[in-house]
Amino acid sequence: MGKNRAKFEEVKSCGETNEDQKVLSSPKEGKGKRLWKKVKYQLVEYHSLPGYLKDNEYILGHYRSEWPLRQVLLSVFTIHNETLNVWTHLIGFFLFLSLTIYTAIKVPAVVDIPKLQNLPNVLRKADLQKLGRELATCLPSLRHMRDWHIMEILCKCLPERFSHINHTDVCVLPSMKEEVANLIAPLMVRPITRWPFFAFLGGAMFCLFSSSACHLLSCHSKRFSYIMLRLDYAGIAALISTSFYPPVYYSFMCYPLFCNLYIGFITLLGIGTILASLLPVFQNPEYRNFRALLFLAMGLSGVAPILHKLILFWNHPVALHTTGYEILMGSLYGLGALVYATRVPERWMPGKFDIAGHSHQLFHVLVVAGAYTHYQAGLVYLRWRDLQGC
Template identity: 40%
Template sequence: MCRLCTRAEAPAWAVHNPYVENGYRVTGGFRGAIRSVLMWHNETANIWSHLLGLTVFALLTTSMATGWGNAHAPALPASWIMGEEGESWDGAGGEALRATIASLASTLDAASSEEAVLLHYEPAPRWPMYVFLAGACLCLSFSGICHTLACVSAQVSSIVWRIDYVGIVTLIMASFYPVVYYSFMCVPALRTFYLVGISLFGFVVLSVMLLERFQAPKYTPFRAVLFSGLGAFGIFPLLHQTLFTWRIVPTPMVVTFWLEILMGMCYLGGAFIYARAVPERWNPGRFDVWGGTLCSHNLFHVLVVAGAYVHYRAALVLIAWRDHHRCDADATLLRTFYLDNGWLGGRHHVPWIPHGEL
């Protein structure tokens, strides 16, 4: 069983926050570390905040995979601007567009007609959402493993903290996939550019973060800046979509924009709290109680889970929109630059409808 000691008694490799004075686990070995999950110490809250978060996201993944999540996707208000000349799907413009599509589709051969049916009734691909959910589960599970086993030895601590960084970077990269994919679903060049860009940026950040010289506690602010910089990359596709892509911005994109702002506030707020060791730096030792519940690292954990859930809700809005409005929304609401220069494309392109007729 792990014994608990003060910061002065703990070995240097076990201390990652100079403002946490008590509750350090040492010399417990793997078995003692695992048993300590049910003990009170300064990592209890860090372990359980992400184990509970993992449970939530595992249930969300199961829900999506079994169809329950699809059947209970958010119902978008009919008054929202989602396509068809800036009117809702239930509006008169939407009826006219459906009649036009039906008339034109009837002139196609059987194969083309089948593709036209899939255009409006085949659900949007779910794989980008699964990428995000898998990234969230991986991050939360790696975090739980890290905070459980970091007390075993100096070597194990060095390894599991790197695993924790891998999980965080994976979550940040995976978070981009559903929002970028569904936003730019019918503009494949931009979709690919942003997804490849964030993936490459993420691998660069991870390569730097895994270097031995940046493992010391004094580099905590530096690591927080790297995490924040990687996450801040998301402002580019978000602003691109909201300000420079649409002639009339679809309401789901506006809602997603504000949800993503809220998510960013959670992530950046958590990173700031983590980097500045707030609030324990103001009163060292005072916030070690209750398993470190009020320490900066656990507050960071809680905000990460909250931000990830907000992001999940934003992605659900986009999925519900794309399920019922594939590229008809892009064909009617995109700026003419994208339509006139062949940016609208991909599997869901509607080549038989000149955009000027919509």
């Protein structure tokens, strides 16, 4: 009986480390095993990390190191020095997912006059009395106006591209029947294309989700860390590149040469940045400033189309409005890159910002704020082009 038990213990201990055997060979095996697991998944200090996890020497503790995948996934709900890095961008991802759904449902027609869907048919019949009744259902103030008043107000309500202004600033409709109907119809059913705007929203979601996944999973193993960091860099490049699409497309949609030139350039620059990030040396801590400068250079390349837009539309209020948003967005991104590169504030007080307040968390918050600012600018572009066209 004793020999059999010894044999069983020998088989049971097969494949375990020496430390495991020391714990499990004690009389209280169950308690020792639980204690070992607790110690095994304990947070460690910076000097105990393997080389590939050493990135910021000013963050001194609360690291996860080479945990099993299950424990890594569960750590999203525990406190460590990556918790806020994960959640700042995970919350940002859900914010932009909600904005995407909202935009798809609520923003397809910026000029939303659902009660006038039959207006083209009314104009074709040139029935001004019926037109007056149709408008009165939407605009009660028109109920007591005469037909010529109605047509004058209708003309003023139409976008600039749907009317001709004479020298006396009196609005004159181009045609009472077919021409006006054909011009109004596209406004009702075919707004300006949205793909550049949704490309930006997709790039923002990809960046935020990949960043969150990187901070959560990189501590699992060296191979996981390599893959996740590449995904994170690709997400940053995608966000910067797609951020160009709405301002470039909607600013230069009437100038196809410049539109294609700017979009093609930033797309190639983004692809080149992603390819450069695949190099193993790219993730070394000594290249931290180089990474920040590379992504900052991508963002600064947007200065050229912004200046070009201001030259083309210098007397248009929308140009100044959207440029204000873009300057704010660039300032937020630039400040985030500066904080990331200089590792402020933890470099001033190492160990004091391990859990909350260190540079990477501030960088994440600034990125989400910058992306949301750009979303607001995109709405201005959409309304401008839907109302004015080329």
